[in-house]
Amino acid sequence: MHLPFAQHRVEPEGLATPRRVTVIGDPGQMVVKSTQRSATLWDAPTQTFNDSTRGGAVVADKPTLWLVEPQLEPASCVPEEGTGAYAQLHDYGVGPMRQATIPREYFKMPAEERDARIWELKAQLGSRLTILGHHYQRDEVIQFADFQGDSYGLSKQAAEQTDAEFTLFCGVHFMAESADILGSPNQHVILPNLEAGCSMADMAKAEDVEAAWAELERLGITGVIPITYMNSAASLKAFCGRNGGIVCTSSNATRVYDWAFERGERVFFFPDEHLGRNTAVRKDIPLDAMVVWDPFLPLGGNTEDELKAAKVILWKGYCSVHARFSVEQIEQARMTHPGVNVVVHPECRMEVVQAADFDGSTEFIIDIIRKAPSVTTWGVGTEINLVRRLQSQMPDKTIFCLDPVICPCSTMYRIHPAYMLWAMEHLAAGTIVNEISVDPVTAHAAKISLDRMLSVP
Numbered sequence: 417m418h419l420p421f422a423q424h425r426v427e428p429e430g431l432a433t434p435r436r437v438t439v440i441g442d443p444g445q446m447v448v449k450s451t452q453r454s455a456t457l458w459d460a461p462t463q464t465f466n467d468s469t470r471g472g473a474v475v476a477d478k479p480t481l482w483l484v485e486p487q488l489e490p491a492s493c494v495p496e497e498g499t500g501a502y503a504q505l506h507d508y509g510v511g512p513m514r515q516a517t518i519p520r521e522y523f524k525m526p527a528e529e530r531d532a533r534i535w536e537l538k539a540q541l542g543s544r545l546t547i548l549g550h551h552y553q554r555d556e557v558i559q560f561a562d563f564q565g566d567s568y569g570l571s572k573q574a575a576e577q578t579d580a581e582f583t584l585f586c587g588v589h590f591m592a593e594s595a596d597i598l599g600s601p602n603q604h605v606i607l608p609n610l611e612a613g614c615s616m617a618d619m620a621k622a623e624d625v626e627a628a629w630a631e632l633e634r635l636g637i638t639g640v641i642p643i644t645y646m647n648s649a650a651s652l653k654a655f656c657g658r659n660g661g662i663v664c665t666s667s668n669a670t671r672v673y674d675w676a677f678e679r680g681e682r683v684f685f686f687p688d689e690h691l692g693r694n695t696a697v698r699k700d701i702p703l704d705a706m707v708v709w710d711p712f713l714p715l716g717g718n719t720e721d722e723l724k725a726a727k728v729i730l731w732k733g734y735c736s737v738h739a740r741f742s743v744e745q746i747e748q749a750r751m752t753h754p755g756v757n758v759v760v761h762p763e764c765r766m767e768v769v770q771a772a773d774f775d776g777s778t779e780f781i782i783d784i785i786r787k788a789p790s791v792t793t794w795g796v797g798t799e800i801n802l803v804r805r806l807q808s809q810m811p812d813k814t815i816f817c818l819d820p821v822i823c824p825c826s827t828m829y830r831i832h833p834a835y836m837l838w839a840m841e842h843l844a845a846g847t848i849v850n851e852i853s854v855d856p857v858t859a860h861a862a863k864i865s866l867d868r869m870l871s872v873p
């Protein structure tokens with residue numbers, strides 16, 4: 417087990433008033449401790465760093481963070497200690513791909529000039545380009561989006577834009593993969609920064625899931641239907657396609673469980689333990705009929721008898737944003753704002769979902785707050801960029817994030833307008849950079865599990 421480590425980053429020259437900060441934990445995660453009261457976070461060009469826990473070797477180029485202007489409380493984007501998840505993130509490692517360093521000029525450029533160039537290129541590329549923005553992206557990115565939505569909605573949107581040759585997907589890696597799988601062969605999907613992965617998706621590696629599956633088969637455990645959350649690599653969707661399984665989203669997970677139990681006796685759910693458990697609880701499956709599969713332990717940390725008795729086998733994975741929310745935060749919100757409505761995402765832990773008034777997908781959260789009467793108060797358990805956007809769009813309501821520590825999704829945050837400009841300039845010059853292309857065999861099998869999901873009423 418790797419313990420979190422402290423890292424002093426080296427400051428490159430020529431960037432706005434950099435200060436030395438201490439980065440705790442995976443340098444790809446936005447974990448900043450500072451004696452400054454507050455700071456705006458901005459991602460600078462990629463940096464090569466030494467990981468002192470791994471023999472001091474240079475391990476990767478990672479985007480780093482800069483403190484440029486005091487505004488926010490110091491942020492920490494790892495789940496609270498005590499959830500067992502803190503060290504786990506380090507065991508899995510994060511980040512599926514490396515991004516080539518882009519010229520510094522893109523980061524040095526004043527925001528107004530950079531944005532003006534993006535707008536010009538967008539006009540120049542016209543209907544050949546669709547820009548998609550996930551709800552969790554910052555406003556500086558969302559302003560350019562032709563469509564804004566959740567992961568599945570955006571992938572479908574990409575596929576429907578049949579005129580568009582290029583899709584600039586301002587989301588994370590697995591979303592761009594899904595867009596490529598669902599799109600037509602003449603469409604090119606581009607992820608502006610290849611290091612925009614998803615720490616949850618990275619927690620279930622295809623080879624580990626295959627190994628767990630083989631163990632279950634060896635034990636003679638039959639009737640298992642694999643379900644992968646949309647937030648997973650194409651290889652896992654393909655695994656489900658090949659093995660009678662299916663994909664689910666946070667909107668349709670209960671209906672997908674119904675589909676699965678009509679066809680088998682148990683469910684193997686990955687990569688999000690919490691969505692899997694929350695959905696099973698909704699289906700009245702008792703907690704003692706669920707086990708957690710830890711890929712670092714023999715038999716996932718279970719006995720043979722426990723596995724044979726299980727109705728639901730949950731992969732030990734989590735979202736580093738949603739795992740931060742706690743029952744204590746909800747209690748605090750209820751004390752501070754009597755009458756508050758609490759709504760959380762089902763990637764939150766079970767006890768948090770149970771302490772909330774409502775739980776549902778990102779679209780559900782947006783919808784329920786939009787439809788609520790004026791002057792209502794909402795404590796929200798989801799990503800901060802979305803919560804802030806809802807705040808600014810609905811000033812007649814009080815909307816706040818349950819987590820007092822400001823914490824964006826650090827992998828989504830790797831999409832910066834500088835990368836968008838870089839990718840769009842290449843497109844305008846006739847070169848495609850950062851294309852996400854799923855190999856045809858994987859794409860075919862993955863589409864089977866996606867199509868099964870679409871067939872669920």
Ligand code: SF4
Nearest residue numbers: 614615616735737825
């Ligand atoms: S919010 Fe969570 S699940 Fe979504 S991309 Fe970020 S880490 Fe992944």
